[in-house]
Amino acid sequence: MKIETRAKFPDFVGFVSGIDLKKDLDDKIVKEIDNAINKLSVLVFKNQNIDDDEQVRFTKYFGEIESSGKTSNITKANDRRLSTDLADVSNLDKNNKPFTKDDPRRIFNLGNRLWHTDSSFKKIPAKYSLLSARNISKEGGNTEFADMRSAYDYLDKQTKDKVKNMVCEHSLIYSRQRLGFDMTKELSSEDIKNFIPVEQPLVRKNNFTKRNTIFLSSHIGKIKDWIRPDSMCFIDDLIEYATQLKFKYIHKWSKDDLIIWDNRQTMHRARAYDDLIENRDMRRTTVLGEEKLI
Numbered sequence: 001m002k003i004e005t006r007a008k009f010p011d012f013v014g015f016v017s018g019i020d021l022k023k024d025l026d027d028k029i030v031k032e033i034d035n036a037i038n039k040l041s042v043l044v045f046k047n048q049n050i051d052d053d054e055q056v057r058f059t060k061y062f063g064e065i066e067s068s069g070k071t072s073n074i075t076k077a078n079d080r081r082l083s084t085d086l087a088d089v090s091n092l093d094k095n096n097k098p099f100t101k102d103d104p105r106r107i108f109n110l111g112n113r114l115w116h117t118d119s120s121f122k123k124i125p126a127k128y129s130l131l132s133a134r135n136i137s138k139e140g141g142n143t144e145f146a147d148m149r150s151a152y153d154y155l156d157k158q159t160k161d162k163v164k165n166m167v168c169e170h171s172l173i174y175s176r177q178r179l180g181f182d183m184t185k186e187l188s189s190e191d192i193k194n195f196i197p198v199e200q201p202l203v204r205k206n207n208f209t210k211r212n213t214i215f216l217s218s219h220i221g222k223i224k225d226w227i228r229p230d231s232m233c234f235i236d237d238l239i240e241y242a243t244q245l246k247f248k249y250i251h252k253w254s255k256d257d258l259i260i261w262d263n264r265q266t267m268h269r270a271r272a273y274d275d276l277i278e279n280r281d282m283r284r285t286t287v288l289g290e291e292k293l294i
């Protein structure tokens with residue numbers, strides 16, 4: 001196995017070759033991959049023609065799987081296309097047909113176009129996400145990743161002091177409200193209960209590399225002890241700053257790419273494609289975080 005980086009980002013995004021994810025991996029290789037995720041935050045594996053079981057097995061090398069159920073989405077159990085071990089980030093219903101324009105599940109999934117970290121709205125937020133490209137769109141559909149460790153490092157001292165002990169409220173409802181999703185019309189009272197905001201610190205430290213990172217996400221709707229409009233102005237400025245080109249890797253997908261990213265130290269967003277026509281099948285497994293942060 002070989003892991004290479006590119007000149008622009010010596011410590012962000014590794015390109016992994018010489019490994020077949022269909023096969024069993026020994027402890028040494030798993031440790032090597034795990035260390036590389038901690039150091040590089042994003043790992044790209046090309047030509048991995050894996051099925052769901054193989055993706056789940058590979059994911060479990062890095063921890064417990066986060067179940068993708070009613071606290072992650074509004075899709076009802078009997079409308080699911082995939083098992084709850086996988087988050088369905090395609091544009092497809094259970095008959096493998098693209099969602100129609102007004103389908104609430106499509107509109108809800110548009111939240112993935114906003115910069116976010118997966119499951120930051122859960123009490124124990126996600127550790128790693130693994131996204132497998134089973135079928136890609138002809139145009140568009142890139143995924144962008146931003147390095148929240150470099151973004152932290154470049155903050156001026158005044159801002160570092162300001163964010164040091166900051167606590168933010170995260171909820172799927174906050175990110176969907178940004179898009180004008182009509183909560184009263186589209187969400188049941190049970191959905192709303194499932195998406196109650198949780199508090200997370202804005203600054204985290206990676207215990208392996210000891211680097212600080214900004215735990216930022218469009219799921220943030222409020223800073224603790226701040227009013228919401230002030231919170232939103234501050235968070236939006238920070239997201240704009242943290243996602244500028246110098247912190248950002250843009251991935252143009254090929255079929256059978258698999259990417260692992262570390263949600264503790266990156267943000268990501270999906271880019272647009274013709275989702276009413278194209279059939280884009282992307283399947284995500286998620287490694288549960290190890291601790292409640294507050």
Ligand SMILES: [Fe+2]
Nearest residue numbers: 112117118268
């Ligand atoms: Fe995501």
